[in-house]
Amino acid sequence: MLLRIPYTTPLPSLPAIPTTATTLPTAITAVSNFLLNTRSTLILSGAGISVASGLPDYRGARGTYTLNKEYRPIFYGDFVHKDGMRRRYWARSFLGWKGVEKVRPNKTHTAVGRLWEGGWIGGAITQNVDSLHTASHPSMPITNLHGLLSTILCLTCKTHSPRSPFQQELHRLNPTWSTFLEEMRSTPDFPIKRGPDGDIEVPGVKYESFRYPPCQKCLKNSAFRGEIRVDKDGAMERIEGDGNIPGVVKPTLVFFGENLRDEVKREAEAKVNAADSVLVIGSSLATYSAWRLVKLAKDQGKKIGIINLGGVRGEDAFWDDGEGKVAARYRLGDGTDGVRVEFDAGDVLEGALEILERVDGQRTTRRVPVSSSGLDRQDIELREIEMAATR
Numbered sequence: 103m104l105l106r107i108p109y110t111t112p113l114p115s116l117p118a119i120p121t122t123a124t125t126l127p128t129a130i131t132a133v134s135n136f137l138l139n140t141r142s143t144l145i146l147s148g149a150g151i152s153v154a155s156g157l158p159d160y161r162g163a164r165g166t167y168t169l170n171k172e173y174r175p176i177f178y179g180d181f182v183h184k185d186g187m188r189r190r191y192w193a194r195s196f197l198g199w200k201g202v203e204k205v206r207p208n209k210t211h212t213a214v215g216r217l218w219e220g221g222w223i224g225g226a227i228t229q230n231v232d233s234l235h236t237a238s239h240p241s242m243p244i245t246n247l248h249g250l251l252s253t254i255l256c257l258t259c260k261t262h263s264p265r266s267p268f269q270q271e272l273h274r275l276n277p278t279w280s281t282f283l284e285e286m287r288s289t290p291d292f293p294i295k296r297g298p299d300g301d302i303e304v305p306g307v308k309y310e311s312f313r314y315p316p317c318q319k320c321l322k323n324s325a326f327r328g329e330i331r332v333d334k335d336g337a338m339e340r341i342e343g344d345g346n347i348p349g350v351v352k353p354t355l356v357f358f359g360e361n362l363r364d365e366v367k368r369e370a371e372a373k374v375n376a377a378d379s380v381l382v383i384g385s386s387l388a389t390y391s392a393w394r395l396v397k398l399a400k401d402q403g404k405k406i407g408i409i410n411l412g413g414v415r416g417e418d419a420f421w422d423d424g425e426g427k428v429a430a431r432y433r434l435g436d437g438t439d440g441v442r443v444e445f446d447a448g449d450v451l452e453g454a455l456e457i458l459e460r461v462d463g464q465r466t467t468r469r470v471p472v473s474s475s476g477l478d479r480q481d482i483e484l485r486e487i488e489m490a491a492t493r
């Protein structure tokens with residue numbers, strides 16, 4: 103399944119479900135009813151929940167696509183085949199990394215962790231590549247649907263490694279850029295535009311001069327002798343025209359136009375299968391890979407909840423009564439059968455937790471353990487690297 107960019111404009115809102123849930127207190131009541139009446143809820147989070155940590159979302163009021171109509175993220179095919187595009191990506195990512203590295207979880211991440219600890223949710227999937235769920239709650243297993251920014255992957259030998267040492271290498275290979283980065287960071291109003299994936303746009307900068315190293319394991323592999331060429335400092339030699347060469351590293355996040363890893367897809371589907379309801383937080387589900395998980399839950403007759411500021415892609419499919427209208431049991435219910443509210447997810451979940459803890463103080467085991475058979479050794483190693491990176 104390819105990751106595509108389906109929408110770049112804000113989506114229209116649907117009326118609240120139930121129709122009474124138009125104020126924060128009534129929204130909180132509806133969401134607590136939803137959570138109280140499920141055996142195992144699966145959380146699916148998106149960029150909206152990291153806005154309060156200082157990362158932009160894509161389609162919110164101050165989202166990347168909303169403020170910058172020209173913004174187009176890098177495509178996988180361009181990264182793999184074009185030397186110039188790789189230099190451009192790593193240069194921008196080099197400049198943006200420090201900003202991503204320093205972001206901290208916010209109250210929504212904390213609330214999700216508390217829901218997990220309290221047994222109120224059975225699992226979580228995120229579309230975010232910022233590692234903030236893990237930073238907030240390391241013991242909560244999370245499926246990173248679109249990968250992570252904090253680790254890198256060799257496209258040839260598939261070795262994963264942490265991003266920070268790679269960033270140090272980029273500093274060493276690009277002293278001019280390193281100085282530029284320092285200047286940028288010490289100038290408060292420096293004209294930059296930051297994307298949610300750690301990408302940064304700097305007006306008037308030439309990316310072709312940026313240097314990056316190849317995978318060290320592939321570089322030492324005699325099978326690739328002569329194919330991976332490096333300069334005296336260990337940076338990849340420039341390639342004329344298009345070139346698909348061994349030893350290229352990319353962040354483990356899924357680029358647009360790239361396939362989701364099969365293991366990740368299977369793990370996400372297993373979580374949907376094990377849950378009896380899905381609660382979407384801070385996502386417009388504009389990415390098909392996320393929308394289809396909710397649709398899968400709906401097709402399995404499971405309950406759907408959505409907490410998002412703004413509209414959600416094709417959400418009528420979740421509430422349809424068969425005649426293109428929102429079914430009465432959702433509209434007129436109390437949130438038990440389904441909920442859709444337009445408030446900050448952190449505010450709603452904090453309020454709901456107060457009610458949940460009051461109503462059912464003891465921990466009830468609602469977690470449904472998801473089989474780890476879909477995880478290969480590399481996934482486990484990646485998790486360990488990820489945990490270390492967020493400490």
Ligand SMILES: [Zn+2]
Nearest residue numbers: 256259317320
């Ligand atoms: Zn390699």
